[in-house]
Amino acid sequence: MPLIELKNVSVRYGEIEALRGVSLSVEAGEVVTLLGGNGAGKSTTLRAISGLTKPASGEIIFEGKSMTGLGPEEIVRLGIAHVPEGRRVFPGLTAHENIMLGASNRSGVSKDQIDQEADAMFDLFSDIRPFQHVLGWTLSGGQQQMVAVARGLMAKPKLLLLDEPSLGLAPVIVSKVFEIIKEIRRRGTTVLLVEQNARMGLSVADRGYVLETGRLVVTGKPDELWNNEDVRAAYLGGHARTAAKA
Numbered sequence: 593m594p595l596i597e598l599k600n601v602s603v604r605y606g607e608i609e610a611l612r613g614v615s616l617s618v619e620a621g622e623v624v625t626l627l628g629g630n631g632a633g634k635s636t637t638l639r640a641i642s643g644l645t646k647p648a649s650g651e652i653i654f655e656g657k658s659m660t661g662l663g664p665e666e667i668v669r670l671g672i673a674h675v676p677e678g679r680r681v682f683p684g685l686t687a688h689e690n691i692m693l694g695a696s697n698r699s700g701v702s703k704d705q706i707d708q709e710a711d712a713m714f715d716l717f718s719d720i721r722p723f724q725h726v727l728g729w730t731l732s733g734g735q736q737q738m739v740a741v742a743r744g745l746m747a748k749p750k751l752l753l754l755d756e757p758s759l760g761l762a763p764v765i766v767s768k769v770f771e772i773i774k775e776i777r778r779r780g781t782t783v784l785l786v787e788q789n790a791r792m793g794l795s796v797a798d799r800g801y802v803l804e805t806g807r808l809v810v811t812g813k814p815d816e817l818w819n820n821e822d823v824r825a826a827y828l829g830g831h832a833r834t835a836a837k838a
């Protein structure tokens with residue numbers, strides 16, 4: 593049984609059909625990357641899973657149970673954490689305080705315990721340890737992204753949804769973010785990752801899906817997607833060919 597399964601999910605925003613019958617699944621322990629250009633429906637897929645957007649039709653099944661009709665808070669409590677696009681941090685809270693907020697879905701855990709767990713996050717996110725008591729608004733884009741991912745992990749999710757964690761970051765920072773995703777994977781957390789950067793996105797994945805204007809067009813293991821010339825030319829970007837050889 594997959595950890596999560598989308599069956600024929602369609603989402604509309606008024607006239608726009610953002611998702612058209614999307615079916616995908618993620619097994620426990622997998623990192624699955626959803627690739628696709630701007631406007632393909634990647635964020636909408638994650639928003640549908642986390643209950644922020646209601647599908648017009650189709651079904652989403654988590655641990656064998658339908659999530660139809662559940663709101664975002666209930667879905668977080670089931671064990672799904674969503675790190676949205678745009679690395680939102682609370683500007684007036686410190687990095688450490690921002691990270692602690694990620695545990696707000698967990699009941700029966702003391703504030704001391706949460707505080708200690710947030711401290712431990714800086715072992716994984718060691719680059720931002722020196723900034724843990726600095727206010728959110730003073731952090732760089734990459735530091736904010738690390739805080740956002742750390743906050744997601746504080747929920748102790750069964751499924752972590754990451755929406756374009758590399759967007760707008762310098763290459764050296766992108767590499768660091770992906771090293772962290774590899775470590776998250778090593779620790780056994782299941783991840784559904786959304787990326788426009790096909791090379792980085794596939795480098796951490798067990799499997800990938802490619803979305804084009806609301807439809808899934810191809811799925812496979814990372815090397816299958818890379819080695820398919822048509823897929824590369826059409827969906828993985830003009831730079832993909834040279835990047836794959838490098």
Ligand SMILES: Nc1ncnc2c1ncn2[C@@H]1O[C@H](COP(=O)(O)OP(=O)(O)O)[C@@H](O)[C@H]1O
Pocket residue numbers: 605608609610628629630631632633634635636637
């Ligand atoms: N809140 C919204 N209202 C109307 N249209 C939206 C909204 N959010 C996304 N869309 C549209 O839905 C489609 C898919 O968007 P999105 O899921 O954000 O794509 P991606 O994350 O792949 O860039 C696009 O055509 C986008 O313009």
Ligand SMILES: [Mg+2]
Pocket residue numbers: 634635636677755756
């Ligand atoms: Mg998006």
